[in-house]
Amino acid sequence: xxxxxxxxxxxxxxxxxxxxxxxxxxxxxxxxxxxxxxxxxxxxxxxxxxxxxxxxxxxxxxxxxxxxxxxxxxxxxxxxxxxxxxxxxxxxxxxxxxxxxxxxxxxxxxxxxxxxxxxxxxxxxxxxxxxxxxxxxxxxxxxxxxxxxxxxxxxxxxxxxxxxxxxxxxxxxxxxxxxxxxxxxxxxxxxxxxxxx
Amino acid sequence: xxxxxxxxxxxxxxxxxxxxxxxxxxxxxxxxxxxxxxxxxxxxxxxxxxxxxxxxxxxxxxxxxxxxxxxxxxxxxxxxxxxxxxxxxxxxxxxxxxxxxxxxxxxxxxxxxxxxxxxxxxxxxxxxxxxxxxxxxxxxxxxxxxxxxxxxxxxxxxxxxxxxxxxxxxxxxxxxxxxxxxxxxxxxxxxxxxxxx
Numbered sequence: 001x002x003x004x005x006x007x008x009x010x011x012x013x014x015x016x017x018x019x020x021x022x023x024x025x026x027x028x029x030x031x032x033x034x035x036x037x038x039x040x041x042x043x044x045x046x047x048x049x050x051x052x053x054x055x056x057x058x059x060x061x062x063x064x065x066x067x068x069x070x071x072x073x074x075x076x077x078x079x080x081x082x083x084x085x086x087x088x089x090x091x092x093x094x095x096x097x098x099x100x101x102x103x104x105x106x107x108x109x110x111x112x113x114x115x116x117x118x119x120x121x122x123x124x125x126x127x128x129x130x131x132x133x134x135x136x137x138x139x140x141x142x143x144x145x146x147x148x149x150x151x152x153x154x155x156x157x158x159x160x161x162x163x164x165x166x167x168x169x170x171x172x173x174x175x176x177x178x179x180x181x182x183x184x185x186x187x188x189x190x191x192x193x194x195x196x197x
Numbered sequence: 198x199x200x201x202x203x204x205x206x207x208x209x210x211x212x213x214x215x216x217x218x219x220x221x222x223x224x225x226x227x228x229x230x231x232x233x234x235x236x237x238x239x240x241x242x243x244x245x246x247x248x249x250x251x252x253x254x255x256x257x258x259x260x261x262x263x264x265x266x267x268x269x270x271x272x273x274x275x276x277x278x279x280x281x282x283x284x285x286x287x288x289x290x291x292x293x294x295x296x297x298x299x300x301x302x303x304x305x306x307x308x309x310x311x312x313x314x315x316x317x318x319x320x321x322x323x324x325x326x327x328x329x330x331x332x333x334x335x336x337x338x339x340x341x342x343x344x345x346x347x348x349x350x351x352x353x354x355x356x357x358x359x360x361x362x363x364x365x366x367x368x369x370x371x372x373x374x375x376x377x378x379x380x381x382x383x384x385x386x387x388x389x390x391x392x393x394x
Binding site: 003005006007009010012013014016017018019020021028029030032035036038039041042043045046047049050051061062065066069070107111140143144146147174176177179180 | 200202203204206207209210211213214215216217218225226227229232233235236238239240242243244246247248258259262263266267304308337340341343344371373374376377
């Protein structure tokens with residue numbers, strides 16, 4: 001018989017395979033299909049690793065990577081909520097809390113509590129680790145949008161002011177990142193990918 | 198104009214989106230389709246995080262997570278080589294070296310060298326970090342195989358002795374993991390998922 005603690009950990013690892021089937025609005029850069037949560041979490045973690053030099057002092061990259069890996073697990077039950085979907089965002093918190101209650105309870109108690117606390121920290125965007133992780137979570141779909149002709153912006157009839165608000169944590173990391181974002185937002189408006197309002 | 202260093206980092210982050218299109222033999226646990234490299238890398242990193250307590254003393258989990266995230270990037274050019282494909286494995290090293298030459302050169306030099314060294318360390322399986330990462334790289338498809346009726350074992354007419362050799366790094370982590378593996382290998386043979394040889 002497999003040890004009970006290990007059995008719970010392995011059942012959790014099998015359960016979270018379902019993150020590969022939770023679709024986001026974002027397209028892959030080759031526009032072949034929509035991205036899923038597992039791919040997004042990997043790509044976000046890669047953003048955090050590659051751009052670690054722009055993180056504020058004191059950020060613990062290992063914690064940020066772990067946050068990136070788990071930050072969307074609740075969507076296995078709660079589904080992805082499009083950033084610019086106001087109705088969906090009104091019910092998001094309750095749906096995700098119920099999901100966290102089920103999914104993290106699969107693990108041994110102290111381990112489930114550890115990941116749940118990391119997810120709550122990510123969502124609150126208050127600590128330096130969470131703010132850096134959240135910035136990367138916003139940069140990754142921004143890059144995919146640039147590569148796919150502003151796909152989700154056009155899809156959601158998104159306004160420049162909405163994207164500016166959402167991408168501000170990226171701009172705050174470094175002047176070079178602010179310049180990159182501003183240049184590409186001007187270009188996105190000029191191309192008609194974003195509504196100039 | 199975007200700063201050149203940042204521009205190279207962002208071009209790399211856009212390029213590696215292609216890992217989401219590199220298919221492996223492994224199926225998702227729901228059997229709906231084949232898994233891709235980005236999903237696999239995320240799932241492997243989750244295995245490393247959840248099972249960190251079984252890692253040998255001195256393992257640096259942050260390094261292991263980074264190794265997991267980048268270990269298959271060379272497959273963007275070189276493609277996935279099925280673990281039990283002997284012909285494919287004969288040319289794998291040269292194909293992957295050429296891929297690393299191109300992909301890591303997209304980054305600023307010292308950063309490309311850092312990731313390339315991590316990938317080489319992973320592949321050599323000699324350091325404690327690399328051995329733990331490699332064990333997780335073998336456990337993840339093992340779990341998916343158990344969930345999908347031994348899919349890749351049946352597909353490749355794989356023998357029990359081949360899987361035993363490949364999964365040994367997992368068994369070496371902890372007696373509980375060895376017991377789990379042995380129990381499930383006996384079961385896989387009994388079900389006809391593996392050839393008893």
